[in-house]
Amino acid sequence: MLSPEQVIPFLGQPEAHVREHALRYLAAAHDPGPATADDVWRAIDRCGPDARPRLMCHLEDFRQTDAALDRLLAELRVGPEERERYHLLKTLCGLDYDLLTRRGEQIRATQQVVPHVREHLAERLRLVGEPPESLWELLLARASEVADKDAMTFDMRPSERLTEALARHPEAVAERVLTLLRDDSVTDWRETFCVELVGRMRWRPAIDLLLDKLTIEADILPGYVMDALVRIGAPEVLRAIEARYAQESNCFRMDAAGTVERIKRPESEELLLRLLPGEDDPAVLTCLAGGLCGLCTTHGLEQVRQIIISGRYDAQFDDLEVRLLTVGTMVGYEPPEAATWRAALPERLARAKEGEDAFERLLGAEARQRWLEGKPPWPERDSDWEPAEDEDDGLEDDALEDDDAEDYAADVPALDAPFVGEVETIRRATPKVGRNDPCPCGSGRKYKKCCLRADEG
Secondary structure: OOOHHHHHHHHHOOOHHHHHHHHHHHHOOOOOOOOEHHHHHHHHHHHOHHHHHHHHOOHHHOEOOHHHHHHHHHHHHOOOOHHHHHHHHHHHHOOOHHHHHHHHHHHHOOOOOOHHHHHHHHHHHHHOOOOHHHHHHHHHHHHHHOOOOOHHHOOOHHHHHHHHHHOOOHHHHHHHHHHHHHOOOOOOHHHHHHHHHHHHHOOHHHHHHHHHHHOOOOOOHHHHHHHHHHHHOOHHHHHHHHHHHOOOOHHHHHHHHHHHHHOOOHHHHHHHHHHHHHOOOHHHHHHHHHHHHHOOOOOOHHHHHHHHHOOOOOOOOOOHHHHHHHHHHHHOOOOOOHHHHHHHHHHHHHHHHHHHHHHHHHHHHHHHHHHHOOOOOOOOOOOOOOOOOOOOOOOOOOOOOHHHHHHHHHHOOOOOOOOOOOOOOOOOOOOOOOOOOEOOOOOOOEHHHOOOOOOOO
16 A cells, blocks of 8 residues: 555645545545645645645644644635635644644734634633543533534534543543443443544553444444544554454444545555455445555555456445546556546546535535534524424335435435434434435435545535
């Protein structure tokens, strides 16, 4: 597989699909280093205005430097359009603590930093001085406060600030966290916040507990579990996944493949190559092959090709032809079918772009505007709203065909519409779109492999 150092130059690649593959490789990694936000800014300057939104939306995933912060504040001062302003401010929210401490005065002097971002940064600094016992009680209180709320209807930053501060005291809270995670009766936000906390602590004793949580069929929790495992990012995570892989469900195996893809170690490539021959489920096989492509594999290209030409994959989960062509460009591999696949590439990429544009119309712009105003991305449900009689159509998650994806997307309520159905726990974060439903963006892929994976705004 390619190393991060080998991938960084592709951030400035003229071909958008190659550039974005490199961006995802680095941004989603357990350790995006040695890449920094400076590399993203260089790519923005090189690739021009059309590439800015997609590159800028991942700025927050990279380590910020003094030079990158100078550039960010300068961009804010010139009054960028809404989408860029949103990503700049989101990046500012996640500044490393040391950089925030050193440059706090300059940030406060920048008038374009909106009040709720100022308050968030000030609170991050304040919480560093709080004792761990107080922080733990505040985290539990926050979980109780939002107990009945849906994931996108409240501000996640208070809990993120608390888990960030608590992660500085692993010796004081680790056992409490593990005890709570072992309690099967805890299925509310305490569970989710503790999963996030062990990830921030990179707490290796929690690996098996996290994998237990990955067996749970849910909308939100598996994403937090995957993030926590990726943050830990140790070879022990890979060994634990391999030990459990064969006896677990298809959903577990798909999420496990996605986790391994983000741990940019040679052992990850080796693990996916070992798992491929014994897998016969098309969806899981697609995730394994896609994971190899995501790692910029140099040893698994022919295996991915064989899966494609044998037709043993599920196109709803990944477009393996595009992925293989992209990785082939990066590593110098040309499959025999390249000419045919390349001829269809513009149409495939255009379809993906249409899906992104549909998501933007459906959710993106309004969610960003609400955030800039200091509001949660989605409004809370009207308590008087009654579900439509035909809300539950009796279909299983996999019952919808590809051709139905566009019609299904049209049925998803607008952002300012009330939610439909009851939300009993965090395990049902969105009653309209399940992990295995077609994505409402219209891409034709499953929601779990499309817009659920990341908020790319």
